[in-house]
Amino acid sequence: MSYVHLFRRYLREQGLPVTQQREAVAEVVFQSEGHLSVEEIEARLRAGGERTGKATVYRTLEMLVKSGLVAERDFGEGFKRYEHLFGQRPAHGHLICDECGSVTEIHEAEFKRLQDRVATEQGFAPSRYRLEIFGLCQSCRAAGHALEWKGLSCPIETV
């Protein structure tokens, strides 16, 4: 029912021990559909009765990212967030509102195709992607907020 067996497989193939803590961290990330901060991951571990140190969480997340099962995100908050890539959410992007901080996922298959094509053209072997678009979300625009500066919203074309 869970995807943890894939992480176990990854660890074995890398010759790394499968520990209870690693499985617990993976389980928490795999069972959440949101973008989890390290703090949130720790909270869920505690809620589940796990006694996992912060350093171990960071060390396990690094492996999960390397395995390709989990993606690391930066929404400009000063810390990273993590989300698994199972289900209907392969390499996807995010729209991040500068005003309210809301995050909307972009699931556009064309992005991945384009990314793969361009990378391959350069002889590059892609393993993970990060696409983030910052700006103003619909509700903040409706609420009357405006972009910082309209004068040169697209400086390149005007120069």
Next chain:
Amino acid sequence: MSYVHLFRRYLREQGLPVTQQREAVAEVVFQSEGHLSVEEIEARLRAGGERTGKATVYRTLEMLVKSGLVAERDFGEGFKRYEHLFGQRPAHGHLICDECGSVTEIHEAEFKRLQDRVATEQGFAPSRYRLEIFGLCQSCRAAGHALEWKGLSCPIETV
């Protein structure tokens, strides 16, 4: 000859003072074609005889990013880098090698079109973009390095 006048214009329109330090930081970023760290920016300021505090550099970079003239990057080094967006480099992406850390720019006009289209479809007003693809560069592949894990290089499709 320089693009600093655009930043001056931005500051005036925002009702913010145009200071010597702000112009100096902008000048350094505008005159470099690379991806500068804050440390590198400070070094160039010192080399140019400027006496600008670190805090002012951070504060000015924040304005430059908001103005849309400069982009903030994160290549997974633990700190941010900055680059201007003039010339032939509007909103562009990067290929980052996990092995050697090399960074290659992707200038594919189609990316911006696709990004704008998808954002607009969601009622989102985009102001800045971030596209980063991690993996292995051509030379590291030639040198025999392989992706961390080939078993599930694309876990989503195989699950």
Next chain:
DNA sequence: GTAATTGCAAAGGATTTGCAACAGT
């Protein structure tokens, strides 16, 4: 003149690291 910025040093906060005790193979 008034209001905002600067620079310094101190604070803050996320992430990493050292090391003795411990768990996986």
Next chain:
DNA sequence: ACTGTTGCAAATCCTTTGCAATTAC
């Protein structure tokens, strides 16, 4: 048994902040 991991706390490092002196308008 051996090797690698865990957990704690200390250390690290980037970035932000407080505040008196200074500068732009």
